[in-house]
Amino acid sequence: MEEENEKIIEEAQSAAEQATTSRGLYEAKMKFLGRTGKVTALLKSMREIAAEQRPAFGKKVNELRERLEALFAAHEAKVKEKELASKLESERVDVTEPGRHTAKGALHPITRTRNELIDIFAGMGFEVFEGPEIESEYYNFTALNTPADHPARDMQDTFYITDEFLLRTQTSAGQIRLMEQKKPPIKMLSPGRVFRSDDDATHSPMFHQMEGLVVDKGITLCDLKGMLDQFARTMFAETSKTRLRPSYFPFTEPSVEVDVSCSACGGKGCPLCKGTGWIEVLGAGMVNRRVLENCGVDPDEYTGFAFGMGIERIAMLKYGINHIRLFTENDVRFLEQFKD
Numbered sequence: 073m074e075e076e077n078e079k080i081i082e083e084a085q086s087a088a089e090q091a092t093t094s095r096g097l098y099e100a101k102m103k104f105l106g107r108t109g110k111v112t113a114l115l116k117s118m119r120e121i122a123a124e125q126r127p128a129f130g131k132k133v134n135e136l137r138e139r140l141e142a143l144f145a146a147h148e149a150k151v152k153e154k155e156l157a158s159k160l161e162s163e164r165v166d167v168t169e170p171g172r173h174t175a176k177g178a179l180h181p182i183t184r185t186r187n188e189l190i191d192i193f194a195g196m197g198f199e200v201f202e203g204p205e206i207e208s209e210y211y212n213f214t215a216l217n218t219p220a221d222h223p224a225r226d227m228q229d230t231f232y233i234t235d236e237f238l239l240r241t242q243t244s245a246g247q248i249r250l251m252e253q254k255k256p257p258i259k260m261l262s263p264g265r266v267f268r269s270d271d272d273a274t275h276s277p278m279f280h281q282m283e284g285l286v287v288d289k290g291i292t293l294c295d296l297k298g299m300l301d302q303f304a305r306t307m308f309a310e311t312s313k314t315r316l317r318p319s320y321f322p323f324t325e326p327s328v329e330v331d332v333s334c335s336a337c338g339g340k341g342c343p344l345c346k347g348t349g350w351i352e353v354l355g356a357g358m359v360n361r362r363v364l365e366n367c368g369v370d371p372d373e374y375t376g377f378a379f380g381m382g383i384e385r386i387a388m389l390k391y392g393i394n395h396i397r398l399f400t401e402n403d404v405r406f407l408e409q410f411k412d
């Protein structure tokens with residue numbers, strides 16, 4: 073018996089030493105102390121032993137069990153320690169290592185310019201209103217004092233969807249939609265995509281406009297000029313000035329083209345402004361009384377001004393971009409230059 077116990081202990085010792093994981097050690101332990109293990113088998117065999125030998129036998133088996141338990145407990149602590157050490161090693165973080173570079177996106181220059189424009193005009197009390205891109209002839213032309221036989225319809229090459237519906241050629245359509253919904257005083261800013269059958273270095277079949285509309289009692293061309301000066305100073309340079317030249321739009325009377333002093337040369341004349349010192353940035357004018365009437369606003373009580381600018385054009389001037397196609401090519405080398 074004594075000898076046999078020592079043999080079992082030796083066996084257990086070597087099984088425990090071979091186990092490298094808690095799981096392996098547990099399995100080894102169960103071979104001796106588990107329900108089908110060797111010690112349990114010994115206890116079961118007590119029945120076959122003569123009654124007077126049983127207490128001594130039982131004592132020996134108990135001793136064996138205690139020694140085995142102690143043996144496995146000692147190994148358990150060692151294996152756990154090793155497991156923890158290798159886990160810590162594998163999860164080690166070098167806090168002194170320099171950070172990895174992660175690519176960060178940026179806003180598209182058009183979105184950026186659009187947001188900047190909204191910021192400037194929101195600061196003057198304008199509210200943003202967005203109209204639909206698919207418009208009816210009525211909103212895009214007729215209500216804007218441009219009837220079917222009006223020659224101004226040829227000023228813009230329109231993409232028609234049906235006889236009645238088209239891709240809007242100008243955000244001015246939003247003026248009508250807003251005035252139908254809201255009575256003056258009005259201070260509206262309407263950004264959006266517009267579409268024209270046009271394609272060269274400065275024109276693209278899809279581009280963005282920013283429309284502005286102010287309607288109230290006693291609004292004059294001076295209000296338009298003052299607001300434009302403020303816009304030019306914030307958008308371009310502290311010293312920027314604006315000038316108005318007579319023009320024509322069916323929905324404004326009088327109509328003007330607005331130039332901003334060239335911020336590249338300060339107005340002296342350079343290749344950017346073609347030597348004139350001025351750059352054309354937008355169209356504007358006093359809202360035509362016919363347009364107010366079409367929207368149920370009394371032109372004897374209210375007056376207003378409107379303006380419309382191409383966001384691409386403003387971005388090209390501000391960032392010195394020389395071809396409109398760069399905005400839609402989505403070349404990251406171009407886009408990356410607009411990170412903050």
Ligand code: PHE
Nearest residue numbers: 242244355356357378379380
């Ligand atoms: N809608 C005009 C255009 O597309 C611009 C404009 C807007 C002119 C508002 C006057 C008033 O060219």
